[in-house]
Amino acid sequence: MSMKFFIHYGLHFIFPILIAIWYDQKHWLKIYLILLATMLVDLDHLLANPIFDPKRCSINFHPLHTYWAIGIYLLALLHKKTRIIAIGLLLHMITDFIDCKMLLFINP
């Protein structure tokens, strides 16, 4: 298993557990499921051609992965009701951003 694979799925599946427990110890499972649901933002990849390209950086390519979208997620942090979704979305963007940095590292 490659390091990149480990970091990517570690952030996507394991890190949200830690955030969920930190956020709300009693209802961590519900929070965890909400965090996993924010992965649905990757549905915007379906608009792209090709849908998946390992050499492409998602950030600023897909509509829900632009700096504009990230700005909206930051605003959503301010609202108690949307905060956990915003945390999930921002975590997703950070994960994709790390992927982009590793892409540069692997194929400069």
Ligand SMILES: [Zn+2]
């Ligand atoms: Zn993504």
